[in-house]
Amino acid sequence: MLIRLLLILLICYTIQETTCAKILAVVPVPSYSHQLFFRRIWKELGKRGHELTLLTTDPMQDNPENIRQINWSFTYALRHNKYNITKVVQDNEYNLPKILASYQAMLNEIVDEELSHPDIQTLLKNESEHFDLLLVEYLHPTLYAFSSGLSVQILLPFERDLSFKERLLSTLYSVYSIYKSNDDVAEEIAKKHFGQDLPPLEIIIKNVSMVFLNTHPVFNVRPLGPGFIHIGGGIHLEDQNPLPKELKIFLDSAKEGVIYFSLGTNVRSHHLKSNFIKIVVDTFKELRYKVLWKFEIDIPEKSNNVKILQWVPQQDVLRHENVRVFITQCGIQSMEESILSHVPMISIPFVSDQKMNSLKIANRGLGIALNKNTVTKDSFKAAIIEIMNNSSYRDKVREVANLIRDEPMSGLEKAIWWTEYVIRHKGVKHFWHPNVDLPLYQYLLLDVIGFFTLVIAINIFILYKITCKTLNIYRQCSKKHKVE
Ligand SMILES: *[C@@H]1O[C@H](CO)[C@@H](O)[C@H](O)[C@H]1NC(C)=O
Ligand SMILES: *[C@@H]1O[C@H](CO)[C@@H](O)[C@H](O)[C@H]1NC(C)=O
Numbered sequence: 001m002l003i004r005l006l007l008i009l010l011i012c013y014t015i016q017e018t019t020c021a022k023i024l025a026v027v028p029v030p031s032y033s034h035q036l037f038f039r040r041i042w043k044e045l046g047k048r049g050h051e052l053t054l055l056t057t058d059p060m061q062d063n064p065e066n067i068r069q070i071n072w073s074f075t076y077a078l079r080h081n082k083y084n085i086t087k088v089v090q091d092n093e094y095n096l097p098k099i100l101a102s103y104q105a106m107l108n109e110i111v112d113e114e115l116s117h118p119d120i121q122t123l124l125k126n127e128s129e130h131f132d133l134l135l136v137e138y139l140h141p142t143l144y145a146f147s148s149g150l151s152v153q154i155l156l157p158f159e160r161d162l163s164f165k166e167r168l169l170s171t172l173y174s175v176y177s178i179y180k181s182n183d184d185v186a187e188e189i190a191k192k193h194f195g196q197d198l199p200p201l202e203i204i205i206k207n208v209s210m211v212f213l214n215t216h217p218v219f220n221v222r223p224l225g226p227g228f229i230h231i232g233g234g235i236h237l238e239d240q241n242p243l244p245k246e247l248k249i250f251l252d253s254a255k256e257g258v259i260y261f262s263l264g265t266n267v268r269s270h271h272l273k274s275n276f277i278k279i280v281v282d283t284f285k286e287l288r289y290k291v292l293w294k295f296e297i298d299i300p301e302k303s304n305n306v307k308i309l310q311w312v313p314q315q316d317v318l319r320h321e322n323v324r325v326f327i328t329q330c331g332i333q334s335m336e337e338s339i340l341s342h343v344p345m346i347s348i349p350f351v352s353d354q355k356m357n358s359l360k361i362a363n364r365g366l367g368i369a370l371n372k373n374t375v376t377k378d379s380f381k382a383a384i385i386e387i388m389n390n391s392s393y394r395d396k397v398r399e400v401a402n403l404i405r406d407e408p409m410s411g412l413e414k415a416i417w418w419t420e421y422v423i424r425h426k427g428v429k430h431f432w433h434p435n436v437d438l439p440l441y442q443y444l445l446l447d448v449i450g451f452f453t454l455v456i457a458i459n460i461f462i463l464y465k466i467t468c469k470t471l472n473i474y475r476q477c478s479k480k481h482k483v484e
């Protein structure tokens, strides 16, 4: 049945006047933050009586209602051992084609292994298995083929008011990703697992009912059709929980302010160069503020004001009134948590969309952006003191947080409402613009532009000929005059 399902992405079948649907949710990327984003949506759908089958790299421990989970966590090993991200993290240059190629190769292999998993094979072969809706993360490489319809540009470190050079690069990148997205490997993997008679992936994607975007219009203004719904802006945020006692004492006692430092779940201590760590340790040594540092290893040379923990309840820490600045890698969820807790940021981006998010922070005055390759003890210290002493960053963060919160429906409510809308109407085609099927030259009006160019060229040519003729006649006339 799964075979049929991937054929009808997000399209529903044979539902009796909605109520409860059987939903298959697939999030293939082994990255905690990718999984975290969807959790509240899954749980809420489960609570409302829908039955979910969840294929995830990070199964939830608390066995939520109505959710059956298939554990794909083995893919982490593949990602960390074979596709060593240390190099990407440490690279001084930002080589986009190289990053994309390695990313795509990794995802192809991961998805192939995931689909070969015995539990998935059982699911695939079970004739009585039936689903009404497929909810799938768009980064799946076999779905990548469809990026031609939706330009995904999160890897470009540009933001607002692009210069000519940036627009040129952006266009080249789009063309490149369309070209790369026609990936035969992804197509092969799909055929291997779903049968040789599978239609081309680019045909399958045209059956998508709706696309949810994990971003908020405050940060992401673009023309979108009604099938695209912004659900970002803190959808993953949990209710406030009390802090562990020791951590609470540490934060409560820091009346002069706390610096919270974490590089998220993807950038690990062994990815960092030792001189970068030295700069961080030396900077903290010179500050009178307390520092809470989320890091997997302890650093013996650290000063007394620094507390290192392997894991911290980040959302609750950021909500603590004494936390004054968040030094972050600028993953989208960290950024949202910080803004919605009214904490300004110092961003040190490392991989994927972090560079672009970092520009968003700096351009809107929500914090200060630093470059991991060029940061020094002095610039790091100056940035921290500037954020601590200048209230403009905190004011801006508060302003943006108020904008994000001021919505008729929260991101979660929108996600649930629109998911059930798709279920109620057994798939949604009416929101999709007919342009989806247009050839690119028509979409870009190249034929129209070509036609007018030709008309203008012909006119110029005729005008030129007439002018020449007239001039010739005139010259001949004047010659005749002279002769006479
Ligand atoms: C698209 O959806 C329609 C209607 O649900 C279905 O008949 C068709 O087979 C689907 N096409 C593909 C390629 O999945
Ligand atoms: C998922 O599998 C891993 C081993 O591959 C195991 O360590 C982990 O506990 C499993 N998670 C759940 C929730 O069963």
Ligand SMILES: *[C@@H]1O[C@H](CO)[C@@H](O)[C@H](O)[C@H]1NC(C)=O
Pocket (backbone or CB within 6 Å): 080, 081, 084, 085, 086, 087
């Ligand atoms: C990853 O790359 C780094 C630097 O290139 C190297 O030191 C490390 O041993 C590699 N790790 C693995 C698991 O290959």
Ligand SMILES: *[C@@H]1O[C@H](CO)[C@@H](O)[C@H](O)[C@H]1NC(C)=O
Pocket (backbone or CB within 6 Å): 122, 126, 127, 128, 129, 130
């Ligand atoms: C096949 O799917 C049905 C319906 O979900 C389920 O009841 C049954 O246990 C499955 N069979 C196997 C062998 O997993």
Ligand SMILES: *[C@@H]1O[C@H](CO)[C@@H](O)[C@H](O)[C@H]1NC(C)=O
Pocket (backbone or CB within 6 Å): 385, 389
């Ligand atoms: C920051 O402000 C504090 C008090 O508000 C002051 O003591 C300190 O000198 C200021 N630091 C800088 C670098 O301006």
Ligand SMILES: *[C@@H]1O[C@H](CO)[C@@H](O)[C@H](O)[C@H]1NC(C)=O
Pocket (backbone or CB within 6 Å): 365, 390, 391, 392, 393
């Ligand atoms: C505070 O920061 C803002 C934004 O960078 C800047 O415009 C302003 O001049 C700063 N204020 C002071 C007192 O330095």
